[in-house]
């Protein structure tokens with residue numbers, strides 16, 4: 001008798017502060033992106049059960065009806081029941097798979113304290129979702145892996161934080177890690193502050209969403225900020241007009257270059273951290289001299305906030321000025337950089353050695369948390 005069974009592809013889930021990206025490892029990109037939002041109805045509904053929660057993009061459609069919770073804040077899981085609600089939604093509603101039949105790769109939130117959260121993740125995935133095996137991965141390492149490297153500096157600028165870390169032969173160099181609270185959400189809020197003088201609509205949740213969309217479409221990084229303005233002023237094409245979802249239109253001028261400029265010139269905001277180029281330099285200089293050349297030559301951009309037009313060119317021109325003379329500098333920019341940690345996780349899941357990198361449910365319950373490396 002012959003028996004044929006389709007091979008089960010692992011599920012890869014990348015938990016971010018802006019959104020959770022998920023999909024089967026045999027796909028090239030995540031098939032699902034769910035906003036990091038859980039909504040509980042404000043109105044008392046006699047038919048409501050405890051499980052009556054709304055998740056992700058659904059919450060935004062009628063945000064005013066919900067008490068909104070963000071289970072991940074600043075790269076840390078802060079609300080465990082809501083984290084479960086999002087994960088449940090991803091398995092059942094979005095991916096439509098049985099969690100008990102799928103090995104799972106979890107790319108953990110970027111600031112999660114190590115041991116504590118890994119134990120929580122094991123208890124959640126084995127206990128609540130009955131997954132057969134689990135691999136917990138660091139987003140910086142998988143982002144580097146996604147561009148075919150195991151040594152380099154990851155510059156991961158997402159929604160709540162920017163994290164810069166050096167990785168050598170697949171291992172994080174802990175003393176090189178730098179995390180600053182300046183990323184996509186701060187840039188959106190900066191835009192909101194500038195524009196809300198004109199219209200209080202921008203301060204509402206819907207208004208902020210509209211500004212975020214406009215920011216993503218319109219903003220760009222000048223290679224030389226001051227020069228760019230002189231050129232544009234001469235061409236008199238500094239003004240751009242955008243249609244917002246509510247039908248209104250908005251005109252923006254220098255804000256479209258000034259907004260992402262904050263990353264390279266944070267004194268424009270409140271100087272809350274050093275400029276990105278100096279943070280990259282500090283990260284590399286915190287590492288042993290022997291590995292620095294490999295790091296200057298493998299600076300990898302990751303995260304949605306690095307998707308501004310001109311971002312790679314600007315990092316290159318700033319880093320060229322800072323690197324020791326004669327050092328070769330290279331900036332590696334993949335395509336959809338917000339998906340880079342997920343993609344690296346999916347590549348790992350396809351390796352023949354993948355099953356050895358997983359913790360099985362049975363081993364976890366036999367050995368307890370000591371099995372987590």
Ligand SMILES: Nc1ncnc2c1ncn2[C@@H]1O[C@H](COP(=O)(O)OP(=O)(O)OP(=O)(O)O)[C@@H](O)[C@H]1O
Pocket residue numbers: 015016017018019020074075109110157158159160161183184185188212215216217302303304305306307308309337338
């Ligand atoms: N094309 C774009 N241009 C500029 N910014 C963008 C673009 N696309 C997405 N972003 C911004 O990137 C941020 C989301 O990035 P990403 O998905 O990498 O974050 P995350 O991994 O969920 O969050 P974190 O890493 O902070 O936990 C948002 O603030 C969004 O506005």
